[in-house]
Amino acid sequence: MATSFRFALAAISLLALTAPALTEDGSGVSNFKLSNGMEVVVIPDHRAPVVTHMVWYKIGSADEPPGKSGIAHFFEHLMFKATKNHPAGEFDRKVSEIGGDGNAFTTDDYTAYVQTVSPDALPTMMNFESDRMRNLVLTDDVITTERDVILEERASRVDNDPGALLSEEVDATLYQNHPYRIPVIGWKNEIEQLNRTDAVAFYDRYYAPNNAILVVAGDTTPERVKELAEATYGKIPRGADLPPRVRPQEPEQNTSRTVTLTDPRVSVPSFSKRWVVPSYRTAQPGEAEALDLLSEILGGGTRSRLYQKLIVHDGAASSVGAFYQGSMYDATAFGVYGAPQGGDGVAGVEKAIDAEIARIVKEGVTNDELERAKTRFRRGVIFARDNSTGMANMYGSALSTGSTLKDIDEWPDRIAAVTAAQVQAVAAKYLVPGKSVAGYLLPSPEAVQ
Amino acid sequence: MIGYRLVRSFGSTALIARALLALALLMFSALAASAEMKIQEVVSSKGVRAWLVEDYSVPVIAMRFAFEGGSTQDPVGKEGLANLMTALFDEGAGPLDSDAFQIKLDDAGAEMGFDADRDRFEGGMRMLADQREEAFNLLALAVNQPRFDQNPIDRMRAQIISGIVARSRDPEYAAGLKWGEALYPGHPYSRRSQGMPETLKTISADDLRAFHKNVFAREKLHVGVVGAIDAETLKKELDRVFGDLPEKPNLIAVPDVAPKLGQTLSVTYDLPQTIIQMAYPGVARADPEFFAAFLMNHILGGGSFTSRLFEEVREKRGLAYGVDSSLSSSEHSNLLSISTATRSDRASETLDIMRTVIKDVAENGVTDDELAAAKKYVIGAYAINNLNSSAAIARTLVELQAEDLGIDYMQRRGALIDAVTREQVNAIAKKLLTVDPAIMTVGPEKQG
Secondary structure, three states, rough: OOOOHHHHHHHHHHHHOOOOOOOOOOOOOOEEEOOOOOOOEEEEEEOOOOEEEEEOOOOHHHHHOOOOOOOHHHHHOOOOOOOOOOOOOHHHHHHHHHOEEEEEOOOOOOEEEEEEEOHHHHHHHHHHHHHHHHOOOOHHHHHHHHHHHHHHHHHHHHOOOHHHHHHHHHHHHHHHOOOHOOOOOOHHHHOOOOOOHHHHHHHHHHHHHHHHHEEEEEEOHHHHHHHHHHHHHHOOOOOOEEEEEEEOOOOOOOEEEEEEEOOOOOOOOEEEEEEEEOOOOOOOHHHHHHHHHHHHHOOOOOOOHHHHHHHHHHOOOOEEEEEEOOOOOOOOEEEEEEEEEEOOOOOHHHHHHHHHHHHHHHHOOOOOHHHHHHHHHHHHHHHHHHHHHHHHHHHHHHOOOOOHHHHHHHHHHHHHOOOOHHHHHHHHHHHHHHOEEEEEEEEOOOOOO | OEEEEOOOOOOHHHHHHHHHHHOOOOOHOHHHHHHHOOOOEEOOOOOEEEEEEEEEOOOOEEEEEEEEEHHOOOOOOOHHHHHHHOOOOOOOOOOOHHHHHHHHHHHOOOEEEEEEEOOOEEEEEEEEHHHHHHHHHHOOOOHHOOOOHHHHHHHHHHHHHHHHHHOOOHHHHHHHHHHHHHOOOOOOHHHHOOOOHHHHOOOOHHHHHHHHHOOOOOOOEEEEEEEEOOHHHHHHHHHHHHHHOOOOOOOOOOOOOOOOOOOOEEEOOOOOEEEEEEEEEEEOOOOOOOHHHHHHHHHHHHOOOHOOHHHHHHHHOOOOOEEEEEEEEEOOEEEEEEEEEHHHHHHHHHHHHHHHHHHHHHHHHHOOOHHHHHHHHHHHHHHHHOOOOHHHHHHHHHHHHHOOOOOOHHHHHHHHHHHHOOHHHHHHHHHHOOOOEEEEEOOOOOOO
């Protein structure tokens, strides 16, 4: 997946929130479409004089043409270059000089551009953001320099980090056919070949209002956003209709696989195990919710089964947990991970984690632990409303991965409806030992003491 | 998720933590609308003082508090004590053992966390307004009667030691430690806040109790509260949580220290990139030249996409993904640090370019346009960086008190920044950036 293993771990606590989630009745979220097909979501929050303005394109690394890995992310960088109307850097300077914050990010399924500014700057942000949707000027010179930046970014994020290197190759093994097997940043040899022609083709195909979602959260109103959006984004002609978003799908998997990286920078071994499971968009009703709860009960923090058994009770592990990346367009990953305590190898930790999974498959989860997990999710929904940038991210990512506002609205109810039997059923159905990929990060033999 | 810009830093974790805190503080400025945020000073009947921002738009209460005295208070030979303690507050308090406490906390719908940097021991809690009493009860138990039972101590210690061992062959981590030791030889700031396996092993429950008794006192406590609670109710909760703590702390005196500059270190490691880290003198928070230095840093390398270093190193030449400078003002030392990671075969070229940019700012100063843009940013960024959640506001309220900036600081800050002249910025640039810096490179031996 996009995220390195480490990122995935860091994101665990967020998964409950970034999965289609949120909003109680009367949350005040509005949604409409511009005549050119651009979708708009407004999430008012008047506590602070701040708005978060985001444009989400429904284009991620999993949509890239074969052999062009990294183009979605590369293109995200190019969006900060000159347009017909503004020299390179002018947008950044504008954001900066009003004390705003701007950035962009790319994942397997979407690319998003964000500015957090004071509300009076919203028209300016929409002017610039809508301008670069269609008016970018790409020269060979710009492309060459930015490609070097991205190669350094890849070196910083991946090559400098053995855990990230392993994670890339675990994903390449987990997904046998789906493009989630390819890293978001791209393979180095393919990044080196990306060129102006690729960039222009990508821009013309995917950067259009009918493939974009505008999300504005914070100190504004739906009426104001509508008026401003119609005057900026609304003037851009609708692009050609995009074909349905169909990526190569995973075949049936029939093997367990292992991927091992030994590296002199590693001193404590660690391991992860992942399975391909449905995402919120692809799951049968209730299954994604059950997987979310399973991940929480199995390995979602200090009250989880893995933590209590391996760390508190046995003292066998120094870290342990589980994750479910439900907010993905296609079938996604469920994973567990752990590292041993003291000088032990990973075998004991792996065996103990397997045993805990087997126990849930055999005996299920208790109603008490299920209710506690649900309560934590409900609490997360309320806490999430405290941060409007977080709300914008949650809505944008959910909508970009095929969920609807209705899905988001109903998520708490659907979580509440999950039964212990359903949690047990998804564990039995998906966490099958013979269809997993295990990744081992090990110290170099000569470094072992 | 990968993005256009990563805020990247390295160095010892303690240094980074402090730099971030300083940055958060500095961004706090007087946007007109933020000035409307009403901060009440609340004093409980037992004399516990807190700043409160009442807000009912979300049924949540966030509390943040800080005791002065962080990892600098670790006794010699017991380094890592404060950090270990931060992990033990939800591991049993009063009549509740670890398991019972965590179940109650979960039932109360609250999240509690503690952390320690070099200078302060901080804690925070986020709770649902309708379960306020249960949550504050548990916080009161944790703050006043932590049990420090042997089982959780051993478990948390083992986890921390594992983490240290796991990073022991990571060249960036090793380099960060070396950097701290080189800048602050013999000073508590050079120590690892996490400690070392051998120091962690000496820490007993009695050591933890002694530290708790010495640091958890009311005199140097700062509290910030935001959310669905009124002043009268808060007074009762303040008494419940903090009212019975001793009045005076018993802190080890820590000397002020100037970082040792004018040295070059290199850590050889076969990495795909070379990391370059530079240190120049900084400026104290209370120094009248502080805002001039802060604006200068913003123009040099603090201003993300728009800084001079970003322009020359990344935009024009594609030598690195990130390059930043940051000004960090700690309780006992100040530093301006600059860092990047670049392809190893062009590391010396990158360092030359960085030094040329720095020299240019030192000798020729900044332009009026740059200064005007920097002022607008620094003034406007306050709300975005400090008011984006209840927890963020509570943290800021604590910072303002700890730095003794006054309850009306938000209203005053814009004018303070606007008053800075180009001459002042250029003078501080000359003063700081003409000093021979400390430089560390981490990367392959043969560098281009």
